[in-house]
Amino acid sequence: xxxxxxxxxxxxxxxxxxxxxxxxxxxxxxxxxxxxxxxxxxxxxxxxxxxxxxxxxxxxxxxxxxxxxxxxxxxxxxxxxxxxxxxxxxxxxxxxxxxxxxxxxxxxxxxxxxxxxxxxxxxxxxxxxxxxxxxxxxxxxxxxxxxxxxxxxxxxxxxxxxxxxxxxxxxxxxxxxxxxxxxxxxxxxxxxxxxxxxxxxxxxxxxxxxxxxxxxxxxxxxxxxxxxxxxxxxxxxxxxxxxxxxxxxxxxxxxxxxxx
Ligand code: GLP
Numbered sequence: 001x002x003x004x005x006x007x008x009x010x011x012x013x014x015x016x017x018x019x020x021x022x023x024x025x026x027x028x029x030x031x032x033x034x035x036x037x038x039x040x041x042x043x044x045x046x047x048x049x050x051x052x053x054x055x056x057x058x059x060x061x062x063x064x065x066x067x068x069x070x071x072x073x074x075x076x077x078x079x080x081x082x083x084x085x086x087x088x089x090x091x092x093x094x095x096x097x098x099x100x101x102x103x104x105x106x107x108x109x110x111x112x113x114x115x116x117x118x119x120x121x122x123x124x125x126x127x128x129x130x131x132x133x134x135x136x137x138x139x140x141x142x143x144x145x146x147x148x149x150x151x152x153x154x155x156x157x158x159x160x161x162x163x164x165x166x167x168x169x170x171x172x173x174x175x176x177x178x179x180x181x182x183x184x185x186x187x188x189x190x191x192x193x194x195x196x197x198x199x200x201x202x203x204x205x206x207x208x209x210x211x212x213x214x215x216x217x218x219x220x221x222x223x224x225x226x227x228x229x230x231x232x233x234x235x236x237x238x239x240x241x242x243x244x245x246x247x248x249x250x251x252x253x254x255x256x257x258x259x260x
Contacts, residue, residue: 003254017051029065038134071145084179100185134195146186155188212245
């Protein structure tokens with residue numbers, strides 16, 4: 001695991017946007033060899049999307065040959081619902097860059113057959129050649145995508161039940177907690193682990209416990225992000241507040257490692 005630490009959330013987002021831009025540029029994507037990018041929602045990625053949009057507008061990066069797969073979507077929210085992840089992605093990213101519509105993949109939380117929707121998503125990822133880089137966030141309880149504590153570390157895309165804690169945390173986007181759907185469709189921990197590279201962004205004090213569990217804790221289904229310890233190519237990008245619960249020695253080690 002690589003840990004990048006920056007003082008502010010903004011600095012961390014700049015690092016991440018630059019990194020993704022470079023990865024896409026050096027990949028030399030083409031219509032027959034697209035760059036397959038996994039994408040998250042949440043408040044943490046907003047600054048990263050702003051950074052990518054800015055770099056795109058400055059002609060520093062093109063998304064013409066980028067194929068995207070989003071991590072998750074609420075069950076029962078139509079794509080035009082203000083709190084759906086479809087709407088979020090459209091507002092913050094897709095409407096502002098040149099990703100071709102046919103290259104955008106998002107789970108449909110209103111599909112008639114949710115099980116078939118999830119199976120088809122896994123197939124679509126496979127058909128696209130697998131995910132080159134999965135960008136993600138981390139929940140306060142250490143979840144990645146919507147893989148709540150107790151999710152199998154080999155799980156695939158499926159219907160998941162959200163914990164009351166996650167619903168309460170995400171209630172800030174809705175008017176009341178009971179408006180937050182109780183279920184979501186989410187890629188599995190195994191789906192994220194299959195990506196050739198994973199980049200996780202964490203910012204703010206409320207993520208400090210999850211970051212410590214992810215980096216220093218045991219690999220456990222009770223903090224699904226901890227599974228990333230088993231991935232050969234993971235970068236965790238944090239601001240200062242998010243590393244507050246890491247041990248002094250851990251921080252020093254990663255600071256030294258970044259200088260090398
Ligand atoms: C939701 C999303 C996750 C995201 C998490 C943290 O639960 N399903 O993918 O990582 O929120 O989001 P935020 O960045 O808003 O803290």
